[in-house]
Amino acid sequence: MANHWYKNMKKNILTNTKKFFHNKRGAVSLEFLFMLILLVFIFAFLTDLVIVRTTQGKLDNASYSLVNVLRERNQLYNDNGSKPLKSTDLTEYEKMAKLILFGDKDSPNKVGVTIEHWEEKKSPESLTTLSTCQPYRKLDNNLSYLSPRSEAANPDNQRKIPLYQVTLCVEAGSFFKNLITRKENQSFGMLSSSSLAVAR
DSSP, X not given: OHHHHHHHHHHHHHHHHHHHHHHHHHHHHHHHHHHHHHHHHHHHHHHHHHHHHHHHHHHHHHHHHHHHHHTTHHHHSXXXXXXXXXXXXXXXXXXXXXXXXXXXXXXXSOEEEEEEEEOTTSOOEEEESOTTOOOSSOSSGGGGGGSXXXXXXXXXXXXXXOEEEEEEEEOOOOSSHHHHSOGGGEETTEEEEXXXXXXX
């Protein structure tokens, strides 16, 4: 009787021990799976972050370069900077944007370009290659306070200096774009950058 009881107890101990190790292995496997998923998520997020930040940096540099070309209209186009913007201007800026961003002015990659001109007592001008490429703040009379007064000896002859703004937009295949970019750097799901400058 005692021998039978001893055998049953030994059997139960062995069975419980096996169950313990079996369940432990299952728990470890589950934890490993969760950790693997977490690591993949972190890696994807960091990769996405690098791509978005790099693209945003290129856009910022390109929009700044182009608005500085635009502000020199009186030198480049032999006028006083007051002539209306034309569609040919837009085509030239699109090619320059592609050259800066992709290294090829005829690149098949899509680039949205919006150029704006504000001048005192005139209607604001705006041309765009893509309707979904819009600046965070349009260049209109609400931004006129950014325009300094010209340095004329007679205060009556002083005028507000014209303003220019260039906005560039590109597609970015990013899963976390809304988390890692500011509202002013997005336009209808595209990455965007706007630069403003005072005319020469």
